[in-house]
Amino acid sequence: QLQLQESGPGLVKPSETLSLTCTVSGGSISSSRFYWDWIRQPPGKGLEWIGSISYSGTTYYTPSLKSRVTISVDTSKNHFSLKLSSVTAADTAVYYCASHLYTSGWTPADYWGQGTLVTVSS
Amino acid sequence: DIVMTQSPDSLAVSLGERATINCKSSQSVLYTSNNKNFLAWYQQKPGQPPKLLIYWASTRESGVPDRFSGSGSGTDFTLTISSLQAEDVAVYYCQQYYTTPFTFGPGTKVDIK
Numbered sequence: 515q516l517q518l519q520e521s522g523p524g525l526v527k528p529s530e531t532l533s534l535t536c537t538v539s540g541g542s543i544s545s546s547r548f549y550w551d552w553i554r555q556p557p558g559k560g561l562e563w564i565g566s567i568s569y570s571g572t573t574y575y576t577p578s579l580k581s582r583v584t585i586s587v588d589t590s591k592n593h594f595s596l597k598l599s600s601v602t603a604a605d606t607a608v609y610y611c612a613s614h615l616y617t618s619g620w621t622p623a624d625y626w627g628q629g630t631l632v633t634v635s636s
Numbered sequence: 637d638i639v640m641t642q643s644p645d646s647l648a649v650s651l652g653e654r655a656t657i658n659c660k661s662s663q664s665v666l667y668t669s670n671n672k673n674f675l676a677w678y679q680q681k682p683g684q685p686p687k688l689l690i691y692w693a694s695t696r697e698s699g700v701p702d703r704f705s706g707s708g709s710g711t712d713f714t715l716t717i718s719s720l721q722a723e724d725v726a727v728y729y730c731q732q733y734y735t736t737p738f739t740f741g742p743g744t745k746v747d748i749k
Contacts (some may be wrong), residue, residue, distance in 0.1 A: 561678075561686065561729055563738040576737035577637070610685055619667065620733040622676035624697065626685035 516541045518611050518627035526605075526634050532598040536611030536627060537591075544569045544589045549616045551623055552585060552596045554607040557631075562607075567594055568616070601634045608632075638662050638732050642741035648749040655717040657744045659730035664710045667734065674734035677706055677715045680743075681726045689728075690715065722748065 522534035536550070543550065552564040565575040567585045575583050579598070587594040598605060608631050612623035639662040649655045665674045673693035678686035688697045690706035693713055703718045717724055725748060730741040 560742050561680075561731075561740040563740070566736070566738075574736040612685075614733075619670075619672075620674060620735075620738075622678075622688055622691050622731060622733050624688045624691075626687075629685050 516613055516625040518613060518625055520609060520611050520627045520630040522630060522632070524631060524633060526601055526632060527636050528602055528634055529600055532596070532601050532605060532609075532632055532634070534596045534609055534611075534630065534632070535593050536595070537593045538613070539592070542589075543587060543592045543594060546570075547615055547617070548613050549620075550585075550587065550594045551612040551614065553610045553612055553623070555610070555629070556604075556607045564596065564598075564609075566614075603634050606632065606634045637737055638665065638734065638739050640730055640732060640739050640741035642728075642730060642744050644744060645742070646745040646747065648747045649717075649720045650749045651722065652719050653749075655720050655724070655746055657715045657728050657730075657746075659708075659713040659715070659741050661711045661713075661732050665732045665734035666710050673709050673713070674732055675706075675708070675713050676731045676733060677704075678729045678731065678740075679724075679726045680729065686729060717746070720746070720748070 517539045549566045551566045582599045584597040608629040610629045612626045614623040615621045643658045675693040677690040680686040694706045727743045
């Protein structure tokens with residue numbers, strides 16, 4: 515059974531770059547069957563999908579964040595990462611990593627990390 | 637982007653009674669070639685990540701109690717909790733995974749009356 519764990523700074527200054535890593539255990543990030551996602555949730559608000567990446571590096575991003583987001587995968591470390599540049603207070607949120615199968619089409623995320631709160635403040 | 641809406645925003649139901657949540661997508665999430673609706677339901681309790689309950693609009697995830705059921709097709713969907721239990725107090729989200737960007741509904745908070 516897959517387990518995902520987010521890690522990274524809990525506090526980021528405005529205009530700087532938010533960087534998070536999701537470490538995968540119980541399975542290989544190199545599996546062609548999976549896509550790996552980042553999703554965020556501002557305090558007290560709903561869920562926002564940020565983007566997905568395959569083991570080979572194919573990425574999909576939500577348009578509203580596309581200019582500031584980079585998702586990458588490191589198969590040697592069995593983890594994938596999120597970078598969000600030029601952050602503002604509006605980027606304060608719990609950031610989740612998740613995984614879902616891609617077979618003959620998309621499927622919903624069925625494995626999630628516990629989430630990590632990132633606060634943007636000076 | 638496909639916009640997801642949910643109703644009501646919140647509801648309070650007596651223990652053992654039925655709870656019904658509606659979800660609507662701005663365009664169809666039915667893939668006609670395989671007749672599958674790319675619609676999922678998640679349950680989120682405070683301080684926890686979302687938990688997948690239902691996918692393909694009506695298929696229960698393994699281990700999900702059968703009091704949870706999903707129905708609907710195209711653009712209109714429903715999550716029903718047939719007999720509300722105390723542990724069902726949570727926020728419920730629908731999500732379309734028909735196309736990127738995957739989008740969630742705003743959530744429906746379910747409480748005990």
